[in-house]
Amino acid sequence: MDEQPNPGFRTQPSWLLVVVALVVGQLGLTDQLFGGREGVRDSRPIVAGRHPLHFYHGLLGAETFRQRTATACFDPNFQAGYPKTPVFDGGCRPAELVLYFGGEHAGPETYKFGLFLASLAVPLVYVLAARGLGISAPAACLAGALGCGVWWSPAVRGILDSGHLDFLLAGHAALVYVCWLSRYHWEPSVTAWVILAMASVAGWYGHPVVILGLAPILGIYYLAVAPRHGLAWHLGLYGVTLFGLALNLWWLFDWGKFWWLRQPSVDDVAPLPTWDVIVDTLPGHARLFGPAPFGWPLVVAGLFGCMVLAREKHRSAPVVLLLTAGLGFLVARLGNVWPPMANGEADRAASLVVGLATLPAAAWLALWAKRAGLTRVVVVAATGVVLATGWGGHWTEPLRYQLGIQAEPIALGLSADQATLVQDLQQRTTAEARILFEETPTGQPGWNWTALLPWLTNRAYIGGLDPDAKFEHAFCRLRGDTLNGRRLTDWTDVELEEFCRRYNIGWVVTRSASARDRWRRVSFAKEIQQYRDGGDVRLFELKRTKSFILTGQATLSQADRRKIVLTDVVPVDAPHPDGGPIPAKVIVLSLHYQAGLRAGPGVLLVERDPDPSDPIPMVRLRLIGPQSRIVLSWENP
Known part of the structure; x- marks a missing residue:
């Protein structure tokens, strides 16, 4: 050579x-x-850009990898359940690697x-x-x-x-x-x-x-x-x-x-x-x-x-x-x-x-x-x-x-206002229902800190994961004057009540004047606190029966990336799926369906329960009868 x-x-x-x-x-x-x-x-976590999202998904991916040598998992704490995958969110892979080697307490x-x-x-x-x-x-x-x-x-x-x-x-x-x-x-x-x-x-x-x-x-x-x-x-x-x-x-x-x-875009x-x-x-x-x-x-x-x-x-x-x-x-x-x-x-x-x-x-x-x-x-x-x-x-x-050297400190930790909001969410809410969290446009300082909310509060949320997320499960969200892609002012109180029942919403956090004013007019909503986080933030409590069970009866005992556990399950009769004379017994959950969900014991079928206001259906379980305990899991088959 x-x-x-x-x-x-x-x-x-x-x-x-x-x-x-x-x-x-x-x-x-x-x-x-x-x-x-x-x-x-x-x-103090990094709150700049999508660092909070990558950290949160990094925790999920690292824990899942320790369990079964994979990083894709089903997270029930956002969007009524969604699959965390290498597509969304691909940017968390470096975080998964570091947090895995950091051990269980990383x-x-x-x-x-x-x-x-x-x-x-x-x-x-x-x-x-x-x-x-x-x-x-x-x-x-x-x-x-x-x-x-x-x-x-x-x-x-x-x-x-x-x-x-x-x-x-x-x-x-x-x-x-x-x-x-x-x-x-x-x-x-x-x-x-x-x-x-x-x-x-x-x-x-x-x-x-x-x-x-x-x-x-x-x-x-x-x-x-x-x-x-x-x-x-x-x-x-x-x-x-x-x-x-x-x-x-x-x-x-x-x-x-x-x-x-992911959601298709006209730009595609x-x-x-x-x-x-x-x-x-x-x-x-x-x-x-x-x-x-x-x-x-x-x-x-x-x-x-x-x-x-x-x-x-x-x-x-x-x-x-x-x-x-x-x-x-x-x-x-x-x-x-x-x-x-x-x-x-x-x-x-x-x-x-x-x-x-x-x-x-x-x-x-x-x-x-x-x-x-x-x-x-x-x-x-x-x-x-x-x-x-x-x-x-x-x-x-x-x-x-x-x-042109820019070595200024990166944004670390929650602000005092954000910390107060987190503390109140822990004290004024419970795990028996979800929190509808209004999303703000990207570009504001610390805009994605809300991705840390399940980790900080041990609560489940609709919204707050990533305002720019382009996958189907992100359809259900409150952003400005739109809810699930429809102007909030076009929703009647009856429709909002059904929406909150379907997603088991117990509280609403608004961050815009239009959303605040609309929820103030909702008959079953009561404003209970005011905050500041780059603008006016209000917390509403909804006066409604809170339950993750839409049809039938059960108690949600556990819901995390590993499994979802229902106890004291009592299904109701429903028409046989094939039109047979013997009715089937079903229970419908306020949980997004994902192909590959497995359930047992006593579960005959995990199927879709269509939702007219969401492209992702909820989960319907067909059972042989009442069960003391049912476990759902998703291992990305």
Whole structure:
């Protein structure tokens, strides 16, 4: 082979001290993210973006995995029961992993510690990716320093704050994978294979769509370089793909099974934009990379760096980088102009393009420094900037501002008003009925903290899980002036009473003036408390008989992700389902039906009880007669 790596850390181990210094600097910046080390160790949950949702689902998934080596489960504490799956919510997979290893008593501090370690590893990821390109140890150190800047840039910080850790995990895995593909071509060693395999495993686990998106790059790479290699090389590359898939099949089956368990959107069939819209103009492209550190200059420096790599006979590296960056750019542009891609927030791919550009940019900068005899000066200066921004305190705020470093503390813990609301929900409500919780639009600070409500209060809710959830069970919700997709003012008191009976609503929390005014006019509703949480919040108590049994009699003794237990069950006669002369005995539950629900003993059939105001029916059990105890469970058959 004519491609060889530049001297690395094995031949120049002193540069490892710089890597250690970069990690120390990143440690300081990560401390700032949590407002100090105490912010990592205390029990305050992260309430920014969808972190509360991922933490809540992470707890459910980790507990389920301990029970039966799977993370999909049926959660009865939101939406009258819904399946928590790898599709909704896919972003909780990193949380599930961390909380599983945190043990049975893992809590918010475990989740935060996992995020702390992920942030700390960023310079190491960029150094590892740089070595995959075969660039020198000093250049790899520069890549690590620039990588820290990318991590704290507005674009990536926005992804971090929104809670999309799955994209961050998959994106960094893709970064390492793409770089080591070229290394595997000209140095097909065991080390290269292991790193590729681990990157494949992490990428599939983080987000399959990101790794699947690299398929065209892998195909072009294989067709271009495969003829130069023997059987062992081919088997090794196949092994990387199979290894990544094999270690993720346990949840990928569920991901494929539940892919369509979501509400269709009109944006799903939006026409593809024309090429002039996709290509846009140079100012439009600049806006795409605007939030990146140094913006367009870093991307341009990456292009120069690709020429440096090509001149150093590392021809496969710049080709793979440019192809991947081009694909990422196209995806990011579509994420800006095409609704189906925008719904998936595909514009995040711009951050991957910037991350890829960082590596050849570091190679170009290192070459310039080497020719000027300033290699150590440049590397030490870059490392010093990371250390200064991490540990310099308020004295370095102008420097952080100029570099676009955003290490402000992330939102931790409930506000005093939220804590008061939680306390009152515990004291003024009971577990014998659900709470209808009005959802607020996303984008407000701490908007998704309500996903923690079952964990905080041990109550069941309709609404509050995720206002933007796109799966069928999220249809039943109160949001502004709409209830179950229908204007609240169009509901009569009789219809509202039937709705509350069907879903066993005992209390209502309103967060908008229209909902507050409508529930004030409901004859069986009584306002009992007022709060503040980004606006006026009211708690109403409903004067109605509370029961999770819609037809028949029973006592709900337990309802959690493991099982639902009914005691003292007395069914009622109902027509035989086949029209036979012998009536069947049934009991109908205020619980959403899900295929795969199992019940016993004495249960002949678990079937649907249609609901005219909800696409998801309730559960009807056909019994042989009265039962002292019935157990329902869902193990995703």
